[in-house]
Amino acid sequence: MSASYDGIILGTGHNAQVLHAYLARSGLRVLSLDRATVPGGGLATEENQRRPGFRHNTHSFFHRAVTAMPWYRDLELHRHGARYVEPELNVALILPDGRSLQFWTDLDKTVASVAEFSAKDAATLRRWVDEFRPIVAQVMAPEAQSPPLPPDRRREILGRSALGRRLLVAAERSPIEFVTEEFENDVIRAGLLFFSGLREIDLRLKGFGHAIPAILAGPHKAQMCLGGSARLAQALVKDIEEHSGRIRCGVPLRAILTRNGKAVGVELSDGERVEAAGFVASGLNPQQTFLEMLDADAVSPTTRERAADFRYNLLAPLFALNVALREPPRYRAAEQRPELNQAFMVILGLERPEQFHAIVAAHERGQIPPTVMWGTCPTLFDASQAPPGGHTAFMWEKLPYALSGDSGRWDATQDAHGRDMLELWTRFAPNMEGAVLDRFTRSPLDTERALPNMRYGDLLVGSFANDQIGYHRPFPGAGCYRTPVSGLYLCGGSTHPGGNITGLCGYNAAAVVVADLGVRAWWDPPQVEDAWTRIGGGTSAVP
Numbered sequence: 001m002s003a004s005y006d007g008i009i010l011g012t013g014h015n016a017q018v019l020h021a022y023l024a025r026s027g028l029r030v031l032s033l034d035r036a037t038v039p040g041g042g043l044a045t046e047e048n049q050r051r052p053g054f055r056h057n058t059h060s061f062f063h064r065a066v067t068a069m070p071w072y073r074d075l076e077l078h079r080h081g082a083r084y085v086e087p088e089l090n091v092a093l094i095l096p097d098g099r100s101l102q103f104w105t106d107l108d109k110t111v112a113s114v115a116e117f118s119a120k121d122a123a124t125l126r127r128w129v130d131e132f133r134p135i136v137a138q139v140m141a142p143e144a145q146s147p148p149l150p151p152d153r154r155r156e157i158l159g160r161s162a163l164g165r166r167l168l169v170a171a172e173r174s175p176i177e178f179v180t181e182e183f184e185n186d187v188i189r190a191g192l193l194f195f196s197g198l199r200e201i202d203l204r205l206k207g208f209g210h211a212i213p214a215i216l217a218g219p220h221k222a223q224m225c226l227g228g229s230a231r232l233a234q235a236l237v238k239d240i241e242e243h244s245g246r247i248r249c250g251v252p253l254r255a256i257l258t259r260n261g262k263a264v265g266v267e268l269s270d271g272e273r274v275e276a277a278g279f280v281a282s283g284l285n286p287q288q289t290f291l292e293m294l295d296a297d298a299v300s301p302t303t304r305e306r307a308a309d310f311r312y313n314l315l316a317p318l319f320a321l322n323v324a325l326r327e328p329p330r331y332r333a334a335e336q337r338p339e340l341n342q343a344f345m346v347i348l349g350l351e352r353p354e355q356f357h358a359i360v361a362a363h364e365r366g367q368i369p370p371t372v373m374w375g376t377c378p379t380l381f382d383a384s385q386a387p388p389g390g391h392t393a394f395m396w397e398k399l400p401y402a403l404s405g406d407s408g409r410w411d412a413t414q415d416a417h418g419r420d421m422l423e424l425w426t427r428f429a430p431n432m433e434g435a436v437l438d439r440f441t442r443s444p445l446d447t448e449r450a451l452p453n454m455r456y457g458d459l460l461v462g463s464f465a466n467d468q469i470g471y472h473r474p475f476p477g478a479g480c481y482r483t484p485v486s487g488l489y490l491c492g493g494s495t496h497p498g499g500n501i502t503g504l505c506g507y508n509a510a511a512v513v514v515a516d517l518g519v520r521a522w523w524d525p526p527q528v529e530d531a532w533t534r535i536g537g538g539t540s541a542v543p
């Protein structure tokens, strides 16, 4: 063994970083290890090698409500240089005929935009937002920010309050049933389904009927990190290092070491061994953690089977077209509605809810569906991401991981598909014809190559199918961050509450690790059960 720490964390994704920062502030000596050359995982901002000064966010970009997360405050990330903006025209769905559906940070403006399509839908949307605001604040937020409860206990406690019961009832439907039964206009229906699809919940899945009203009622919308997404990772590194945490990147890992059934360290690919006296935490996926990193005899056959069966989202993989521009996109529709040129997230190619069925069917066949894409021009909000006068922009599309059953086909196909996306973009923003200085694409296979924990390009690191959520995420026996191996914990997107930039997997894991080590938490880790017993009355206004 080359060195000894209280704990070792595998990976430096933001969840692993959040866990590391809390433990370092607890006085524990912790080391993080990553195969990548820089920390941050999905928080990546890369300089364009052909066009110096143009900086592209190659993984996550839209960070929902990050500034409202408890760890953002506790870890003083503002002091460490993180800065966020939440643009007012947060999302705009632009139609080929020039109309647009607009979602603003100001609910009244959103309702006014919906009313241009249907007055009835505008009233329905407002009613759902009013109804869900207390549910999000008092029921859903505490649940996401705590280790989850066993399903029966969860249902029992939720059943005690009006708000809890309302959530249980709203959840019974699928997102598709929710929009079809509650809204009448096809553009509104498609726009709302997009929000849910964007968060990669299977729109057909019962149990997620609450997802869309919860997103609409959330107090914060999509935000962006000034300086690029990597700036958040850099702020987390500052906090870790300020509290004597150690991070080593560019080190491929071979194995998690166990002794007498307990995780005791890690072996690197060059044979170096690092000892952990207290714990090992993995920010990797269940297959990597239990099948690749642990000897077969270190875990039971049941655990190996469950890890092998952990499933990934069919619809999660993204294809990205990134461009360096001499001017920002100017949308034809902005001639009538100038605000559209300042929209944050722009959706193109979407008009009807049925398009989702075509997208799902194409994913199942491994084919490219007619393009629905969304993206932004970050430099409209942060000039630092390009040289003076220049701009960057990107569009994302959900595309299958394997084309006709073979992910390797992407390498020969992606450039042509990027051209097709650019053509569609140009139909909506004609100035794109002459604005592009450089472009490159990233396929779902490229995602997996960069971040192998995102198996099959699943950027949420595991599906949200009913048996892989909450207490049983990633699988029964390994939920709640503890695993069947003593001293081994999970802390990445494959745990509750799941993928995306929420940091809550790492935040919740920190409370579990310090409790098991008998270390007093310096922060106040919320307990969902306590929060739910304090829930106020609330009424059920929505029919």
Ligand SMILES: Cc1cc2nc3c(=O)[nH]c(=O)nc-3n(C[C@H](O)[C@H](O)[C@H](O)COP(=O)(O)OP(=O)(O)OC[C@H]3O[C@@H](n4cnc5c(N)ncnc54)[C@H](O)[C@@H]3O)c2cc1C
Residues within 6 Å of the ligand: 010, 011, 012, 013, 014, 015, 016, 033, 034, 035, 036, 039, 040, 041, 042, 043, 058, 059, 060, 061, 062, 063, 064, 251, 252, 253, 283, 284, 288, 318, 320, 447, 450, 451, 452, 453, 454, 459, 460, 461, 491, 492, 493, 494, 499, 500, 501, 502
């Ligand atoms: C193209 C794209 C766009 C996205 N857009 C958004 C968005 O707009 N908003 C949003 O909220 N989320 C977005 N996401 C999803 C988000 O990035 C992830 O859900 C999130 O990063 C998962 O965080 P994590 O902490 O689990 O680990 P990750 O960020 O996945 O990091 C895992 C770390 O583990 C390391 N690792 C993997 N395998 C090994 C190994 N064998 N040995 C050592 N280290 C290893 C990796 O190098 C990486 O540093 C996007 C993702 C992609 C790919």
